[in-house]
Amino acid sequence: MKSLFAIMMIACAICFVSFTPASNPLHVDGKLVVHGHGKRACTFEVVVKGDDKVLANAKIDTSGHFKLSFTPAGEKYFDFFYIDSHHAADTIFLRSYTEFESDQLEETFYTYKGIVRVDEDDHVICPKCKKSDTVSALEGLPGYYYCADDRIKF
Numbered sequence: 001m002k003s004l005f006a007i008m009m010i011a012c013a014i015c016f017v018s019f020t021p022a023s024n025p026l027h028v029d030g031k032l033v034v035h036g037h038g039k040r041a042c043t044f045e046v047v048v049k050g051d052d053k054v055l056a057n058a059k060i061d062t063s064g065h066f067k068l069s070f071t072p073a074g075e076k077y078f079d080f081f082y083i084d085s086h087h088a089a090d091t092i093f094l095r096s097y098t099e100f101e102s103d104q105l106e107e108t109f110y111t112y113k114g115i116v117r118v119d120e121d122d123h124v125i126c127p128k129c130k131k132s133d134t135v136s137a138l139e140g141l142p143g144y145y146y147c148a149d150d151r152i153k154f
Helices: 002-018
Strands: 026-033 044-050 053-059 065-070 078-084 091-097 104-110 135-137 145-147
Touching: 026 044, 044 065, 053 065, 078 104, 091 104
Parallel strands: 026 104
Antiparallel strands: 026 065, 044 053, 044 078, 078 091, 135 145
C-alpha cells in the first residue's frame, strides 16, 4: 500500500514538474522599409525564429506592412529576418530580441545595409553577438556579411 502511494506521488510530481504554463501570444504589427531595389519587382517576407526554429512568417504588402503572431514557449531569443524574392535562398537578419515588454510589438525594420558597425581594426561587427572575429563579407551580395558564430547574414 505504501509503495502504491509512493508511486502515485512520484507520478504526480513528474506531471507537475513537466507542466509548462502557456504563454500569451505575441502580436507583431510591423513595417519593412525597403531600400535599393529600384524598379525590380520583388516580394518580401518577414520570418521570426526562436532558438533556430521558425515560429511565424508573414508576407509584406505593397506598402511595406505586415502582421504576424506567435506564442513564445521558453525560447532564449527571437530573431527577425527578411526574405527578398530576388535573393530567395537568403534570410537576412534584421533584429534579435531576448524578451518583449508586452504582447503587442510595433516595429519598423530597414533593409538598407549602408551602415555597419566596425571595431578599432575596421572589421565589421555582428549585430547579434557584437563580435567581429567570425564575420566575413558575402560574395555575390555586396555590402552584406556573414557571422559564422550566429550563422546569420546581415
